[in-house]
Amino acid sequence: MSRRITVAVRLVLTIQSRAKFPHVYFGMTVFTVIVFRTLVPDELIPMVLPAFLFGEPGSLGVLMVAAHRYLERGERSVVAILVTPLSSGEYVSALILGSAVLPTIAAALIQAGVQGFDGRVLLIVPPLYLIAVISGSIGLVLSTMFRDFTRFLVGSIPAIMIYSLPLLAFFKLAPWWAFKWIPSDPALVVFGMLSHDAVSMPAYAGSVGLLGVFAAAAWWGAIATYSSRVRGEVEFA
Amino acid sequence: MIVRVRDLRFRYPGGAGDVLDGLDFDISEGEIFGFLGPNGSGKSTTQKVLTRILPSYRGAVKVFDKDLGSLRSDYYNHIGVSFEFPNLYEKLTAEENLEFYRGFFDVPTDEPRELLERFDLPVGDSRRVGAFSKGMKMRLVLARSLINRPKLWFLDEPTTGQDPLHAVQIRDMIRQMADGGTTVFLTTHDMTVADKLCDRVAFINDGTLVVVDTPRALKLQDHQRLVRIEYPADGGTLAREEFHLDDPASKQAFVDAIQTREIETIHTLEPSLEDVFLRVTGRGLS
Ligand SMILES: Nc1ncnc2c1ncn2[C@@H]1O[C@H](COP(=O)(O)OP(=O)(O)OP(=O)(O)O)[C@@H](O)[C@H]1O
Ligand SMILES: [Mg+2]
Numbered sequence: 001m002s003r004r005i006t007v008a009v010r011l012v013l014t015i016q017s018r019a020k021f022p023h024v025y026f027g028m029t030v031f032t033v034i035v036f037r038t039l040v041p042d043e044l045i046p047m048v049l050p051a052f053l054f055g056e057p058g059s060l061g062v063l064m065v066a067a068h069r070y071l072e073r074g075e076r077s078v079v080a081i082l083v084t085p086l087s088s089g090e091y092v093s094a095l096i097l098g099s100a101v102l103p104t105i106a107a108a109l110i111q112a113g114v115q116g117f118d119g120r121v122l123l124i125v126p127p128l129y130l131i132a133v134i135s136g137s138i139g140l141v142l143s144t145m146f147r148d149f150t151r152f153l154v155g156s157i158p159a160i161m162i163y164s165l166p167l168l169a170f171f172k173l174a175p176w177w178a179f180k181w182i183p184s185d186p187a188l189v190v191f192g193m194l195s196h197d198a199v200s201m202p203a204y205a206g207s208v209g210l211l212g213v214f215a216a217a218a219w220w221g222a223i224a225t226y227s228s229r230v231r232g233e234v235e236f237a
Numbered sequence: 238m239i240v241r242v243r244d245l246r247f248r249y250p251g252g253a254g255d256v257l258d259g260l261d262f263d264i265s266e267g268e269i270f271g272f273l274g275p276n277g278s279g280k281s282t283t284q285k286v287l288t289r290i291l292p293s294y295r296g297a298v299k300v301f302d303k304d305l306g307s308l309r310s311d312y313y314n315h316i317g318v319s320f321e322f323p324n325l326y327e328k329l330t331a332e333e334n335l336e337f338y339r340g341f342f343d344v345p346t347d348e349p350r351e352l353l354e355r356f357d358l359p360v361g362d363s364r365r366v367g368a369f370s371k372g373m374k375m376r377l378v379l380a381r382s383l384i385n386r387p388k389l390w391f392l393d394e395p396t397t398g399q400d401p402l403h404a405v406q407i408r409d410m411i412r413q414m415a416d417g418g419t420t421v422f423l424t425t426h427d428m429t430v431a432d433k434l435c436d437r438v439a440f441i442n443d444g445t446l447v448v449v450d451t452p453r454a455l456k457l458q459d460h461q462r463l464v465r466i467e468y469p470a471d472g473g474t475l476a477r478e479e480f481h482l483d484d485p486a487s488k489q490a491f492v493d494a495i496q497t498r499e500i501e502t503i504h505t506l507e508p509s510l511e512d513v514f515l516r517v518t519g520r521g522l523s
Contacts, residue, residue, distance in 0.1 A: 007340030011326075014337075018328035018365070076324035080381070083288055083318040084341035085310040231292060 004086050005094050012068065012098030019071060021064065025106040032056075033113035049114055050191030051170050053107045053124065054131065059160050060106075061135030065099045066143040066152050088230045089223045092140060096219060099139075100132030120194050126208050127190045130215040137218035141225045186210040238299070239389055239420045240264040240287065245296035247279075247286055256282050257294070258444035269411065269421040271435030271452075273428075275518055279444045280424040281321055284391050287422065288318050300389070314344045317387030321394045321424075323374035327367035331358055331377050334366060335384060342385045352380040357406060371398045379407065383414075390414060393424045408434060428510040432456075438510070442518045455513045463506035464491055468498040479506070 016022070032052070040048055072078050082088060107128045112121045138159055146152040162182065168174040170188050186207040193203060240263065247257040257279050264270045272280050285291045287298065289305065289312065298305040301315065325334050335349035353360045356376040366374060375398050382390065392411070396404040408430055415421055415434075425431050431438055432452045439449040448455065462482040470476035480491035494500070508516075 004341050007337060011337045014333070015326060015328055075327050076320075076322060077326050079290060080318075080320065080324045080378075081338070081341060083290065083313055083316075084338065084385075085313045085343055086341040087310055 002090065005090050005097070008081075008086060008091060008094030009098040012094055013101060015071070016064075016068060016099070016102065019067075021067075021102055025060075025102050028056075028060075029106045029109045029113070032110050036110075036114040045114060047171075049111070050188065050194070051167055053111060053128065054187050054191055055164065055167070056103065056107050056110070059135070059164075061100060061103045061132040062139035062142065062156055062160060064103060065095060065136040065139035066149070066156070068095065068099060069140065069143040070149045070152070082230070088227045092223045092226045093219065096133055096136040096140060096222060099136045100129055103132040103135075104129045123194055123204065124191065127187050127211055130208070130211040131187050133215040134211075134218040137215075137222035140222040144225055144229055186214070238263045239266050239268075239301060240270075240422070241297075241299040242287075243297040245283070245286065245294055245298060247282055247291060247294045249282075250293075256444050257286070259296070260441070260444075260446050262439055262446060262449055264420060264422065266420055267415060267418050268436045269415045269423055269434050271431040271438035272422065272424045272441065273426075273431055273438055273514060274441035278441045278518075280441060281393055283441070284318075284393050284422065284424060288316065288391055311343070314342055314385060315388045317382035317385065317390045319379050319382035319390075319392045319395060321397070323371070323378050325366045325374060325377055325381075328365055330363060331366055331369070332360070332362075334377065335381055338381055339384050344385055346384050347386060349384075352384060353377075355410070356380040357403065372400060372403060375399065376403065376407075379410075387419060389420045389422070391422045394426060395423070396425065396427050396430055404430070428514060432510040440514065440517045447517045452510055455517075456508050456510060458513075460507050465504050465506055466491075466494060466498070466500050467502045468494075468500050475501075 036045060036049065078091070081091065104125060108121050108125055111124055139156070142156050142159060143152055146155050166179040166182055166188050169176045169179055170192065176189075190204060190207045190211075193200070193207075242260055242262050245257055245260040246255050248255050260283065262270075272283065274280055282291065286294045287300065287305070289308065292306070300308065300312070326337070329337070331353055332349045335352060339346035339349070350360050356379060358373060358376055358380065366377065369377070375395070379392070379395055382392075390411075395411070396407055399407060404427070411421055411423065411434055423431070423435065435452060437449060437451050438455065440447045463479055464482060465477065465479045467475055467477050478494065480494075481487040482491070
């Protein structure tokens with residue numbers, strides 16, 4: 001990773017911590033753990049927890065990047081860093097990679113808080129991060145399409161809903177094959193495997209790999225969308 | 238030539254007409270080039286084209302002897318850009334703003350603390366930039382634009398919002414940079430700044446350059462050698478008289494007045510750059 005992207009990721013994380021994003025995440029994490037430990041019956045946890053863990057970086061990841069973007073838009077600060085050697089592609093990458101950190105940590109903490117800290121926590125970190133990258137890319141594209149946060153919120157609902165369709169299969173309301181085209185599917189496969197303590201390494205690696213391919217595609221799509229907006233001057237108009 | 242612009246045209250996406258309508262100018266090395274004109278005439282747009290924020294211009298633009306369109310991100314290692322509005326990370330301190338910013342360059346950069354001192358901004362201040370006054374934010378934007386020691390420095394209204402003391406400091410800083418070899422593209426509405434600093438000024442009106450020349454030549458263009466005096470007259474009123482030095486009779490009257498009157502003020506009446514502005518653009522300053 002280039003030095004510039006590293007600096008930009010640190011910048012993104014610093015801004016998010018000043019904007020109190022971690023506070024929100026920590027509060028949500030504690031709340032979720034308490035709900036799971038007190039309200040959810042033990043026999044349901046292996047089924048509900050993975051679905052929840054998937055949904056958390058999925059939906060919040062979209063909001064996270066968007067919230068960051070609308071903050072920066074208000075400050076007009078992006079145009080200033082784009083008159084440095086930092087390219088728009090590097091900026092977008094840093095924003096997505098940096099914004100994926102908090103949702104991943106939060107989801108891993110929820111897993112550890114509910115089921116205890118064991119090897120499963122480490123195994124879910126890669127798929128969680130990749131999902132956060134995918135949803136961050138979606139958030140970036142959406143926030144580029146909608147000029148203000150209100151319109152974004154309305155516009156992002158269909159995206160988050162499509163993204164949640166594999167949950168139907170997870171709860172056995174639809175067959176798995178129906179949703180193979182949706183990036184969240186391999187994530188649920190991984191979580192399903194992990195929660196049933198039947199981790200076959202090749203299957204795990206296959207699903208994570210597939211997720212990685214989806215993440216790379218989403219990332220590339222976000223860069224392409226954003227860069228065309230910059231080249232088309234829409235971003236600064 | 239550091240900058241060479243020929244027939245530059247630009248239209249905003251979806252805009253009705255060309256905002257820049259065929260500009261031609263050159264800027265040579267070490268020069269302070271003033272860019273003056275009414276609100277909405279295209280000054281900031283020109284700066285944005287030259288800094289590649291707006292890439293879809295038409296015409297031929299060369300910077301550092303290379304075609305602007307062919308310049309890659311390395312271009313930004315050699316230019317400094319200051320904006321007409323403060324665009325800082327408001328949740329970071331001044332020092333953090335500069336520290337992150339310098340990390341994006343591949344060339345030697347200045348120490349943030351030194352820059353803060355040079356621009357009379359608090360060093361070691363834990364306040365976030367969001368809590369700064371407008372003038373302080375603008376000075377931080379200026380400081381940031383110098384961090385990579387640019388060869389070509391773009392300034393869009395650098396003295397807006399500055400008190401007289403800081404305006405003078407900024408003026409001195411621009412002078413120092415130019416003396417050190419930096420070329421300066423200076424947009425300003427402050428005619429005193431333009432007059433005192435600029436080697437040449439260009440007046441732009443409705444996207445067209447009206448005139449490019451030295452401030453002195455522009456002021457002398459419609460110059461009449463005129464003197465005005467003020468002296469106390471009968472009944473405690475103040476009398477005011479003007480004399481044309483090119484007219485022998487008027488000149489003699491002036492000499493007589495100096496000998497016979499208790500003169501309070503005496504002024505030569507060459508036009509100011511502001512008069513030139515009003516004449517060449519046919520409008521007033523906002
Ligand atoms: N993002 C934009 N989209 C469409 N039109 C724009 C945009 N920015 C500026 N314009 C138009 O382009 C023209 C030139 O604007 P510009 O900002 O370059 O003026 P300026 O000379 O810098 O004015 P000022 O002295 O007020 O800063 C104006 O008519 C303005 O309305
Ligand atoms: Mg302007």
